[in-house]
C-alpha cells in the first residue's frame with residue numbers, strides 16, 4: 001500500500017525547499033496533496049495549484065459528508081480563514097505515495113483517518129540559531145520584510161512543536177537539515193526504505 005508522507009517542522013527548517021526537491025525526484029514518484037482554503041485567491045494564484053479555493057457553503061457540504069480530514073481556522077484582519085485537507089479525488093489511489101506539508105495536529109488527524117501504517121511523519125529540525133538566521137535571510141529578500149511576524153512565528157513554534165507534543169505524536173525520527181543535499185538524500189533513502 002502507498003504511504004502518505006507528512007512533512008513537518010518549525011518555520012524556516014526548509015520544508016518547502018525539501019518538499020519541492022522530493023517531488024521532483026522521479027525515483028520516489030511522490031504526488032502532492034493540494035490543500036483547500038476559504039481565504040480569497042491572491043493575484044498570481046490558480047485554483048487547484050497552490051490551494052483549492054472554496055467558500056463556506058462548499059466547506060459545510062464537505063464537512064457534512066465527513067470528507068474533511070483536518071481543518072485549521074485563523075482569525076485574520078480580513079476575517080476567519082480556514083485551511084483544510086479533504087479526502088477527495090487526489091488521495092484515492094491506494095498504491096500511490098503522497099507528500100504534504102502539515103502541522104503536528106494535521107499529522108495526528110491524518111494518522112487517525114488513514115491509519116498509522118499509511119501515514120509516515122517526516123520531521124525536519126534545525127538548530128534554533130541557524131534557523132533564525134535563515135528566517136532573517138529569507139525575510140530580507142522580501143520586498144516588504146515582516147520581521148515582527150517572523151518573530152511571532154519563531155516563538156509560536158516553540159509551543160507548537162514542544163518536546164512534549166512531539167513525544168505525544170510519537171515522532172521519534174528527526175531529519176536535521178544542516179546540509180540541504182545530504183538531508184534530501186537522507187529523506188529519500190528513508191522513503192525508499194518504507195516502500196513495500
Ligand SMILES: Nc1ncnc2c1ncn2[C@@H]1O[C@H](COP(=O)(O)OP(=O)(O)OP(=O)(O)O)[C@@H](O)[C@H]1O
Nearest residue numbers: 010011012013014015016017134138177178179180
Ligand atoms: N540546508 C540549508 N542550508 C541553508 N539554507 C537553507 C537550507 N534549507 C533551507 N534553507 C533556506 O532557509 C530558508 C527557509 O527555508 P524554507 O522556506 O524551505 O522553510 P520552511 O520550513 O518551508 O519555512 P516556513 O514554514 O516558514 O514557510 C530559505 O531561504 C531556504 O532557501
